[in-house]
Amino acid sequence: MLLQIDHLTKVYPRGVRANDDLSLQVGEGEVLGLLGHNGAGKTTLLNQVAGLVQPTQGTIRLDGRDPVADPAYARRACSLQLQAQAPLTGVTPRQAIEILGRIRGGSRQRVRERTEQLLAALDIEEWANTPGEKLSGGIRRLTAFCMAVVEPGRLVMLDEPTNDVDPVRRRLMWQQVRKLATDGCAVIIVTHNVTEAERSVDRIVVLDHGHVAATGTPAELRRQASSDLRLELTLTPGVVSPEPPSWAGLANVTDQRMVISIASADAPQAIAWAQQLHATEAIAQFVLNPISLEDIYVGLTNTSEEDHDAVAA
Incomplete structure (x- = not known):
């Protein structure tokens, strides 16, 4: 497995437990959908894999290496699209994408070719030279996606990449996500759009209050209902x-x-x-x-929420 996480726990000050004895794995060529309510620990998990946050307990192995002990390796091996909008003030989408590609070590020619491919594939060429401050939220989100994958690492992590994106271009983005997997990348995608995830991911992990509530393919999760x-x-x-x-x-x-x-x-x-x-x-x-995957997801998180409230009471 390219990514192996075992018994990962992250406790923030004041006892906030973002991840709680969490274990999962992702292989090359696999798209893993990470589902969960707000505050379930999804973003914290990605930040630890990328070497940005240090776990309290547990281990992370990225291609056999520890990204926490070697954050420089994590930055090379991981591509991360953050949940927050990318800062694009003063640059155009084409400039921002090319800059990130060069920072990640791509050659000038390779980065330029890849940038043009992505702009065309996501149908955002008409905004390629528009200043970032004049872009809509959806185009800014698509630009951030391109910045993350123009020179992808072996592990690509996307935190709610389809937010604000229109339905047509969301479909185009999912096609690019699948292409990343076909090219051999492992992909983790955080999303609240369960219907889209069901059509596009290979396997799903549902997080609830920091731990894994369920995992499996969409078909396997349905059989558990x-x-x-x-x-x-x-x-x-x-x-x-x-x-x-x-x-x-x-x-x-x-x-x-x-x-x-x-x-x-x-x-x-x-x-x-x-x-x-x-x-x-x-x-x-x-x-x-x-029954849909969304029904199963809601049932899992609602049940866990009730159990959590009962314990708190």
Whole structure:
């Protein structure tokens, strides 16, 4: 494995435990999606791998070497796009990308060629020579992505790179992420967009309160769920919410929507029940879909949140 993390713990002053006995690994050519609520410890983890923060306990091995003991090696081996916007005041996207490529050791010709490739691949050529202070948030984010990957290290870490980016260019960015993996890089991408991650990553790690709540491929995480279907009902305004049948799983009601998790074996009676509700105008409409990775993610973090609150109480 290119990156091996074992029993990593980071405790900040006043006892804030950002990472708690965390272990994971990433191989060459793999895209790992790192999911978790705000404050789950994702950014702290990346900063430790990059040699920017020293762990309290545990070990990190990047290609067999310790990035904490050798931060200069970590800077060479890692490419990191920070969560915060890159400072682009006074420079254009083309200049910023080329400067970072040269700082990371790329030749002038190689960096120029790679810069033009990225600008074209992300469809941002028209802003290539625009001063940074005049760019939108999405173009600034895309520029920061290019700065991180123009001369990539063996490990590329991207902290919420799609924030503020429009849907079309988000898709183009994910294509470039996959290309990095095809070229042999290991990629860790922090994101809150679970739907996009499901389509684009090889494996997922869900962090919650600093520890690993779940890990696996999207298919493996689905198999761990207690149900594999969800029945979504749009409630009729002014009508009392229907009582879920005994065969139904967990039901969640928000505003005019009820979502019920069910097993695939109960699908026929779920449809029949929903059709009956629709016929009596108790609901406006219904839909039965496979459970999504977002449903599983929310279930994992909600359960952990409840456990955490109970312990605190």
